Amino acid sequence: MSSLGHRAVADRATLAAPDPMLPRPFVVRRTRQDTRDTYTLELEPIDGPALSWLPGQFTMLYAFGVGEAPISISGDPNRPDRIEHTIRNVGSVTAALVAAGPGTVLGVRGPLGTGWDVNSGKGGDVVFVAGGIGLAPLRPAVLELISHRADYGRVVLLYGARTPEDILFSDDLRSWAERHGIVVEVTVDNGQHAWRGRVGLVTQLVSRAGFDASRALALVCGPEVMMRYAAQALSDRGVRPERLRLSMERNMKCGVGLCGHCQLRELFLCVDGPVLGYDRLAPLMTRAEL
C-alpha cells in the first residue's frame, strides 16, 4: 500500500471517530420541575444510537446560542433510551437549559468522566451521602444498586438540603425506603414551614447511621465543603479511603482533559474524575492554593 493509501486510511479513521468537541443533537422529550429552581430534562438522540453511560458520568449540555455547561446524568442506567439531566438554574446557561421545553434541540457531548462503580460495593454495605443538587448524580447509582438489590447488604442514604422545599426526588426517596429497604435519612438546614423532620448538618447523620464501615462503600456528592466534612466523618467511622468516593466538580469546559480549567494539581477532573477516591483527594481538598 502506498504512503498515500496509509494517509487515506488514517483520514477515514479520523473522520469515523466522533469528535469529542462536537455536540450531538438531542431533542427534549419531557421536562419536570423538581423544586423551585431545579428541573429534569429527558433527552433523546435525534439520530444515531442512545448514549451508553455509567452512573456518575456527566455530559456537556449545550444550549445553542447561549453556551455549554457540565451536567451530571441523573436518570436510570437501565433505561439508556431516556437520558435524564437534573439542572439547577444558577446562571445564564442553566437558565436556558431549564427553559428548554419539549421539542427543543440541545447539544450533548459525552458521556464524560469516571463513574461511581457501585458494583464494587456488592457483598457489603453501601452508604450514599448527598447534599443539595448532589443527589442527582447519585440517583443513577442508587437505581443501579436497586436493580441488583439482593447483592448488597445494608444500604443507607443520608441527604441534606437547604430547606424542605429544596428536597429533590421526594417520591424516589419514599419508594427507595419503602420498597427497596434503603434507610433514607433526610435533614435540612432551615426547618421552617411546619417541617417535622431533622434540622442540622448531613454529616451529623454519619455517626449514627447503621452500616458496617469495615466492608462499606461510601459515595458522596454535594458542595465541596460538605463533601470534605462528610468524607472526614466517614473516614472517622472506619470507611477505608479507597472505598470512599467523591464527585468533584470544578470549572469544566472542554470535558476531555485539554483546556486545564478543571485542573486540581495533577488531576484533570473532567477525565480523571469527577468520581475519585478519597485516598487521592484527601491531601488536595484542604489546600487553598489548588
Next chain:
Amino acid sequence: MHTIDEYLPEHPFFQGLDDSTTALLAGCAANVHVRRGEFVFHEGEPADHFYVLRRGMVAIEVRTPARGVVLDTLQDGDVMGWSWMVPPYRWTFDARATAETSAVAFDAACLRAKFDADPHVGYELTRRFVGVMNQRLQSARIRLLDIYGDFVE
C-alpha cells in the same frame, strides 16, 4: 426498657467511666417523658437539668417576632443541654419535642454538688461535654457557609 443503671454504661457519652462514677451520676438522674409538641425547657428559664434522649426527637428553637426557627434537632442517643454548667445557668434556647420523647434527666444542682466534692468526676464529665460542644460548634460553623445555597455557574 433498661433501667438508668443499665442504660448509662452502654451509652457512648458515659463509656469509660468506672462503675462508682456511673452510679454516682445515676443517683442524680430520673426518667422523663415528653409528649409531642410539649416543651422540655424554655429560653430564659433556669437550666437545672441536662438530658440524654432515649427515644424521640427534640427541636432546639429560637423564637423571633415573626416565627419560631428550628436551629437543630436532637434524637435518640443525643446529649441535650450544657447551660447548667455555665453561670448564670439559664437556657438560651427553647427545646420542644417534635415526637413522643423519653429521656434521662440529670439534676444540675445534684451534679454540681458531686463535682465540687469530687473534681475528678467533674473533669471527666466536662471533658465529654467539650466533645459534644465541639461537634455542635463545628456543625454550626459549616452551616454558616450556607453550603447548599450559593453556587455560581
